[in-house]
Amino acid sequence: MIQLNDIQTAATRLQGQLLRTPCVASRTLSDITGAQVFLKFENLQFTASFKERGACNKLAQLSAEERQRGVIAMSAGNHAQGVAYHAQRLGLRAVIVMPRFTPGVKVERTRGFGAEIVLHGDTLDEARAHALALAEQQQLIFVHPYDDADIVAGQGTVALEMLQDVPDLDALVVSVGGGGLIAGMATAAKAIKPDIEIIGVQTVRFPAMFNAIKGTHHPQGSSSIAEGIAVGTPGQIPLAIIARLVNDLVLVDEGDIEQAIVMLLEVEKTLVEGAGAAGLAALLKYPERFKGKKVGLVLSGGNIDPLLLAAIIERGMVRAGRLARIRVSARDIPGTLAKITTTVAEAGANINEVHHQRAFTTLAAQNVEVELVIQTRGPQHIAEVLAQLHQAGLEAQLI
Structure with missing residues (x-):
């Protein structure tokens, strides 16, 4: 189980390696939702996602022998880019296994960082199985996107920065796929401010962590606009942390996320992908739950396919x-x-x-x-x- 000092050490390790993103109030979103909304702009990272934090923290700790062997990861895109970018920066070979449905913009961006791309399977689980097989065949170091203590510690640095910028936050609302981000953030936030409320957000189509924590049996879909959190199997390390530290998990629909993407684009002039808009989607769907509270949202990523974005904007105009x-x-x-x-x-x-x-x-x-x-x-x-x-x-x- 990771502790606050693991996350603080990660923060020191990451200094100068990535952007300390702003966490600022949104007056307009606060008016709309009835909460005091603070946005953490992780979509401004070089690879447009918080995933850089965990990847950099993991790769920076590899031994000389492990660096020589190179790394392999499986990802729908953001973890892939984080690993590929920091592997290139550190001079490591990187192989990335991605599901076949991965948006082209993410595939090409990852390839642009010098990684070897392998498209395999229709789900993250199928891609993971193939990545593990390749890791064994080629003696590569497997870098898991969320079920790894060093990855979780790196992601937790998001909460450190948010509470440094806005110490009196009442709640953090965080999107959940495999659970690495919320597990790291909850570890840091609860240690610094024990009474802070941590709320996780999953989509109705991919409620794996919700089911695991609440003992429910919501069916799993085959695709989601929030492909970054379309995870079928929650991580065991994050699951244990979430069960202990996260106050609640909520579900949002695809339409809720579409609405949040368009709202962030119009109001904040910022581009987020589906997973990055899940937090705001929860505020819009459950306004009474957060009314009057100081709420921190993580705009976790901004890598969205342009054609999908065009469709979302048009559908948003119809709804409005x-x-x-x-x-x-x-x-x-x-x-x-x-x-x-x-x-x-x-x-x-x-x-x-x-x-x-x-x-x-x-x-x-x-x-x-x-x-x-x-x-x-x-x-x-x-x-x-x-x-x-x-x-x-x-x-x-x-x-």
Whole structure:
């Protein structure tokens, strides 16, 4: 079981090797959630993730003989980049086994740090089994992403910094996959401030640690927008620490995480991946639980696939009523389409897409159905657009 002094020693070891990220208040998110929100920007690390901390702490302690052999890791991306970057910095050979579903941006970034990439399996567990086999075959040092005391101690330095910057935090809300981050943070935080509340966040689709701690049997899904915490098997070292020190674990849905990603992008102008937004997702889903408290959130990573981000932003605009799809029915005569588009424009909405439908409709043959995707200012504006279409003698409805 790691202790506070292990984390303090790790912090000394990491000085000058990575960024001491800011932990600052967010007035807008505080207004939205009802809590006093402080954000720890771990997405500003060079590899855009807190995973650098554990990787650097582990690699820095290897013996000369172990350095000569090189290292191997399995990861969906962030641990991979942390190991690859610090291995390159220390002049070590690094082999990284990644599941086949890993976002391309993470694969290429890891390869860019000089690591040898092996894509194998559809899950982290399959990648881990293959990595362990390669480690034995090639005599490489296996660097586990979370089930390792040195990794956990390195991740715990996040809490040291947060409590140095904001000593009177009431709670830390931390995303949980294998459990390395929250285990390290809980060890440090509870030793410094015993009454601080530590809350872990998992997704409904990957509730392995939640099940292990609470004795529940929630089913596991096959994929998640928060692939960084899509872990099927919790680490044994973190599990023991979490059972002793973490106050509670909560679950959030995929939609909650999408909302949090868009909110951080809009409000804080900061880009986070799904796992990095899980803490804010919990605050948004359970506001009464944190109301009035000083809450520290870790924006644990910022490596997100650009195409996924584009989809999330668009879906977020739909949920916010800023992007809407409407259907307009009218007589199929010259000038009808112009009348529709003019009415929408006069209502102050912008048209993204137009689909003019004649064949695939149940309307009378002399009628036409037009589907529009429009940009609006929100739900009230959508209602105003529909009202003006009705005033123009057109049948219109939100789809």
